[in-house]
Amino acid sequence: STARKPLIAGNWKMNLNHLEAIAHTQKLAFALNDKDLNRVEVAVLPPFTDLRSVQTLVDGDKLRLVYGAQDLSEHDGGAYTGEVSGAMLAKLGCTFVVIGHSERRQYHREDDDVVNAKVHAAYRHSLTPILCVGENLEVRRSGGQVAHSVAQLDGALRKVTAEQAASIVLAYEPVWAIGTGEVATPQDAQEVCGALRSRLAELYDADVAAAVRILYGGSVKADNIVGIMAQPDVDGALVGGASLDPVEFVKICRFGE
Numbered sequence: 580s581t582a583r584k585p586l587i588a589g590n591w592k593m594n595l596n597h598l599e600a601i602a603h604t605q606k607l608a609f610a611l612n613d614k615d616l617n618r619v620e621v622a623v624l625p626p627f628t629d630l631r632s633v634q635t636l637v638d639g640d641k642l643r644l645v646y647g648a649q650d651l652s653e654h655d656g657g658a659y660t661g662e663v664s665g666a667m668l669a670k671l672g673c674t675f676v677v678i679g680h681s682e683r684r685q686y687h688r689e690d691d692d693v694v695n696a697k698v699h700a701a702y703r704h705s706l707t708p709i710l711c712v713g714e715n716l717e718v719r720r721s722g723g724q725v726a727h728s729v730a731q732l733d734g735a736l737r738k739v740t741a742e743q744a745a746s747i748v749l750a751y752e753p754v755w756a757i758g759t760g761e762v763a764t765p766q767d768a769q770e771v772c773g774a775l776r777s778r779l780a781e782l783y784d785a786d787v788a789a790a791v792r793i794l795y796g797g798s799v800k801a802d803n804i805v806g807i808m809a810q811p812d813v814d815g816a817l818v819g820g821a822s823l824d825p826v827e828f829v830k831i832c833r834f835g836e
């Protein structure tokens with residue numbers, strides 16, 4: 580995984596108002612130095628209402644942080660009350676957009692068709708999807724984690740070209756490990772991340788498979804990140820709860836140092 584720069588992305592979920600977001604982002608910017616950021620790419624994924632504040636701070640102080648949104652509309656504009664378009668996110672300087680997070684799949688009934696439509700919407704606006712896949716506890720207990728996660732990948736990538744796919748970020752997030760304190764073992768993470776990369780090689784080619792960064796997500800903390808990052812097909816982490824503590828998040832970004 581030497582050619583792939585590790586990515587540590589903080590998913591704030593529905594936390595931090597825009598003033599708290601400014602304070603939090605300043606703490607990260609103060610703590611992370613050039614050495615850290617040469618080694619690891621660091622992203623924050625705030626609520627929509629924080630994006631303008633984060634943009635102003637990143638642009639104004641030329642911070643080497645990137646950022647993105649936690650969701651987007653599959654539509655480009657129009658009569659979709661409450662939705663936010665890819666064009667709006669691009670205008671706010673977003674690099675990334677999370678698509679198919681398990682909380683959206685569970686609480687908003689997003690299926691593979693919606694996820695696929697959102698992936699295409701992201702590409703129309705030059706946003707990089709952070710596409711989340713992962714099994715629930717029932718599927719894990721029956722040993723179906725690879726088949727389930729690969730099927731979600733197939734569904735999300737329908738009609739996505741090789742050129743588009745080469746820039747995607749995948750996140751393997753077993754649902755039973757999200758917000759539960761129950762982290763997957765490094766071997767569990769590698770099993771599915773490795774299978775996802777193999778599937779990319781089948782769907783596209785070896786170059787696409789080698790280019791794509793695959794993150795692990797699910798109760799990542801400073802004290803469990805090292806073993807996860809040591810796996811050959813794990814290129815970073817999507818961090819929920821622990822990303823709300825800037826000291827802990829910076830420790831995660833400095834994994835193994």
Ligand code: PEP
Binds near residue numbers: 752757758819820
């Ligand atoms: C997430 O929601 O993407 C996540 C990984 O959450 P947590 O780190 O809190 O398990």
